Amino acid sequence: MTHQGRILLLEGIDPGAKTNLEAAGWRVDLYPQALGEADLVAEIGDVVALGLRSKTHVTPRVLEAAKELRTIGAFCIGTNQIALEAAHRHGVPVFNAPFSNTRSVAELVMAEIVFLARKLGDRSREMHQGIWKKTAQGCHEVRGKTLGIIGYGHIGRQVGVLAEAFGMNVQFHDIASQLPMGNNTPAAGGLDEVLGTSDFVTLHVPATPQTKNMIGAAEIAKMAPGSHLLNLSRGNVVIIEALADALRSGHLAGAAIDVYPHEPKTNDEPFESPLQNLPNVILSPHIGGSTLEAQVSIGSEVSAKLAQFLGRGTTATSVNFPEADLPVRAGAVRIQHLHRNVPGVLGDVHRIAAAHGRNVLGQVLVTDTEVGYLLMDIGGEGGEDVVHDIAKLDTTIRARLLY
Numbered sequence: 001m002t003h004q005g006r007i008l009l010l011e012g013i014d015p016g017a018k019t020n021l022e023a024a025g026w027r028v029d030l031y032p033q034a035l036g037e038a039d040l041v042a043e044i045g046d047v048v049a050l051g052l053r054s055k056t057h058v059t060p061r062v063l064e065a066a067k068e069l070r071t072i073g074a075f076c077i078g079t080n081q082i083a084l085e086a087a088h089r090h091g092v093p094v095f096n097a098p099f100s101n102t103r104s105v106a107e108l109v110m111a112e113i114v115f116l117a118r119k120l121g122d123r124s125r126e127m128h129q130g131i132w133k134k135t136a137q138g139c140h141e142v143r144g145k146t147l148g149i150i151g152y153g154h155i156g157r158q159v160g161v162l163a164e165a166f167g168m169n170v171q172f173h174d175i176a177s178q179l180p181m182g183n184n185t186p187a188a189g190g191l192d193e194v195l196g197t198s199d200f201v202t203l204h205v206p207a208t209p210q211t212k213n214m215i216g217a218a219e220i221a222k223m224a225p226g227s228h229l230l231n232l233s234r235g236n237v238v239i240i241e242a243l244a245d246a247l248r249s250g251h252l253a254g255a256a257i258d259v260y261p262h263e264p265k266t267n268d269e270p271f272e273s274p275l276q277n278l279p280n281v282i283l284s285p286h287i288g289g290s291t292l293e294a295q296v297s298i299g300s301e302v303s304a305k306l307a308q309f310l311g312r313g314t315t316a317t318s319v320n321f322p323e324a325d326l327p328v329r330a331g332a333v334r335i336q337h338l339h340r341n342v343p344g345v346l347g348d349v350h351r352i353a354a355a356h357g358r359n360v361l362g363q364v365l366v367t368d369t370e371v372g373y374l375l376m377d378i379g380g381e382g383g384e385d386v387v388h389d390i391a392k393l394d395t396t397i398r399a400r401l402l403y
Contacts, residue, residue, distance in 0.1 A: 101289030148198030
């Protein structure tokens with residue numbers, strides 16, 4: 001079955017996502033680059049589903065222009081590049097891939113811990129410059145050292161498992177109670193204990209008001225002398241200038257940074273940072289989850305979520321929307337109804353269905369403080385007339401016939 005409207009995938013999303021969505025009957029355009037706000041506004045008029053990664057920003061202005069937009073897929077973990085509340089008001093659920101690049105990030109963290117312990121970045125740079133500096137000065141095994149993990153979610157736990165296999169002692173801090181993996185232990189003294197007693201501190205927290213600039217001069221001063229800081233989470237978590245000062249003074253022995261407060265929007269733009277050219281500092285261009293395996297997995301996971309929403313209305317795992325799923329019923333007609341969450345809407349919808357002589361075969365209704373989301377299967381052929389009348393309700397935000 002071929003559907004009306006098109007799906008737009010940006011930023012070089014894995015081609016497998018395009019293949020999956022085309023197999024579901026959609027017309028799909030795949031662009032290699034991100035789009036700025038003005039270009040996206042000009043492009044999005046007939047788009048029913050938008051796929052992006054971290055560089056494309058979906059602003060309220062974009063959502064106002066997206067008259068046909070039904071859903072957004074973030075082919076990554078983070079969704080802070082999307083105006084989630086505005087998308088919610090417009091009836092646009094957002095889906096992401098919270099697990100698919102977990103292993104890629106965790107493996108890079110472990111590689112960088114070893115690199116920092118052996119000062120391998122400096123030795124490699126020196127060799128490229130023709131300098132032979134064979135030395136064990138300041139170089140250590142990671143076995144027996146303590147790793148402190150701040151943010152013990154999916155990635156943090158994977159890092160803990162791998163670090164333990166390296167023979168490291170692992171402690172962690174999280175604002176929520178978390179089940180430890182293996183012999184990982186929660187730090188009784190919280191964040192300060194992790195900072196003060198770890199040889200390596202790695203950050204795996206989301207971008208929230210609470211985590212913005214959470215590691216600054218005061219926190220770095222609490223870290224053990226000669227320890228190392230790694231940030232592969234979000235660019236606004238660490239105050240870069242404070243980190244640079246601690247590295248220059250020798251308080252910290254090294255750092256590995258993959259994310260930055262200000263990042264180039266394209267590979268053609270220059271990169272500048274106070275951390276450049278400091279000793280034993282590994283800088284990478286936001287590639288924590290950038291492996292072929294992760295991109296294939298992300299493409300498969302998010303495209304499946306988009307197809308399920310477009311095809312049957314499933315909002316399970318949406319990051320900004322009430323979660324609903326209704327099993328497919330043979331011979332049924334499915335209606336999707338998003339409405340303001342006020343009393344009496346379900347009764348109004350049932351009266352409309354009854355007025356058209358249609359029996360309700362199954363339904364699921366979920367709500368939050370602002371909206372209600374109804375999936376309803378009715379008997380009979382077609383359903384355009386029922387949807388037309390439901391759409392005229394004062395409480396309706398969107399009403400669609402799915403099949």
